[in-house]
Amino acid sequence: MNEYGSLKETLSFYDIKTNEPYYVSTGNQMFELPKKPFKMDFYTFCICTSGHIEIEIDNTKYIIEENAFLVSAPSTIVRFVSHSENFRMKILFFENTFLLKNIANPFFIEKLDLFSKGSYTVCSADCVQSKHLFILLNYLYKQKDRTDRYAKDIIRTIIINLLLEISSVIEKSGKELSISIEQDNSNLYYKFLHLVQQRVPEQRSVQYYADQLFVSNKHLIAAVKKHSGKTPHQIINEALLKVTYVLLGNPEKNIVEIALDLGFSSSSSFGRFFKKYASISPQKFRKQILK
Numbered sequence: 001m002n003e004y005g006s007l008k009e010t011l012s013f014y015d016i017k018t019n020e021p022y023y024v025s026t027g028n029q030m031f032e033l034p035k036k037p038f039k040m041d042f043y044t045f046c047i048c049t050s051g052h053i054e055i056e057i058d059n060t061k062y063i064i065e066e067n068a069f070l071v072s073a074p075s076t077i078v079r080f081v082s083h084s085e086n087f088r089m090k091i092l093f094f095e096n097t098f099l100l101k102n103i104a105n106p107f108f109i110e111k112l113d114l115f116s117k118g119s120y121t122v123c124s125a126d127c128v129q130s131k132h133l134f135i136l137l138n139y140l141y142k143q144k145d146r147t148d149r150y151a152k153d154i155i156r157t158i159i160i161n162l163l164l165e166i167s168s169v170i171e172k173s174g175k176e177l178s179i180s181i182e183q184d185n186s187n188l189y190y191k192f193l194h195l196v197q198q199r200v201p202e203q204r205s206v207q208y209y210a211d212q213l214f215v216s217n218k219h220l221i222a223a224v225k226k227h228s229g230k231t232p233h234q235i236i237n238e239a240l241l242k243v244t245y246v247l248l249g250n251p252e253k254n255i256v257e258i259a260l261d262l263g264f265s266s267s268s269s270f271g272r273f274f275k276k277y278a279s280i281s282p283q284k285f286r287k288q289i290l291k
Contacts, residue, residue: 021095021098022092022144025091025092026090033080033083035079036079036249037056037078037249038077039075040078042093043072043096044072044092045070045071045162045163046064046069046089046090047068047090048068048088048089049134051083051084052064052065052087053080053081053083053084053087054080054081054083056081057079067124069133069166070121070122071115071120071166072115073109076119077246090134101156109163110190114167123170129165129168132165137162140155140158189224192209192213192232196209200236200239200240201243204237206221206233238277240262241277244274247262251286255271255282
């Protein structure tokens with residue numbers, strides 16, 4: 001479903017090229033930040049270089065100040081709430097397929113434990129750590145227009161080095177990260193997450209995902225529970241809730257239309273689902289974000 005806002009659509013509106021598998025900014029002020037929630041299309045790294053911003057990520061608010069950063073996976077829902085006049089940030093977007101072209105392990109990014117909150121992490125770097133990150137981002141920016149034979153491989157290598165540095169900062173910050181478990185169950189968990197991100201809201205049955213992954217329902221539940229502490233059903237509903245947040249930010253659709261788009265039989269059943277997980281009715285939530 002592409003009826004809600006996306007980062008790619010926002011960037012295109014400001015004439016920023018989105019046909020490339022990666023993008024890195026200068027760190028200068030680029031454009032007026034969008035007011036409506038939007039869904040990340042890429043893996044994203046944003047680090048604040050001055051000022052501060054209040055940001056809402058998957059319905060949780062954070063203040064990101066100088067040297068603090070956000071790293072997020074596709075499907076993360078973001079809303080910019082407010083920011084200081086001197087707020088500036090450096091941004092990197094990239095597609096998974098571009099980065100992993102010559103890497104055998106398709107779960108390389110997941111293995112770095114970048115996403116302590118499931119699909120994102122907000123973290124603060126010290127001066128030395130942020131200096132290393134800025135050096136890599138600046139070097140990456142200088143390489144972005146290269147067209148020689150090894151240009152893309154060089155850019156991939158810089159991004160990989162940057163991700164390793166980010167993972168090191170997160171680890172040293174003391175944030176609680178996912179505990180490693182045995183390889184088979186870990187890969188199954190990541191495959192399940194990826195599939196959920198691709199198929200929700202169209203597919204919401206745990207059995208569907210078990211069938212797609214060629215495992216039993218019981219085995220999938222055990223693997224997901226062991227890795228995340230959640231059931232597959234909870235993860236599916238959390239992903240569905242993320243989509244719901246964005247759709248409710250679109251004033252062109254009424255509640256009934258949104259409920260049907262998400263596969264609910266009625267607006268009342270949708271309302272019960274939303275209030276159970278968001279602790280507020282869809283109508284009240286919409287009023288809050290469309291003020």
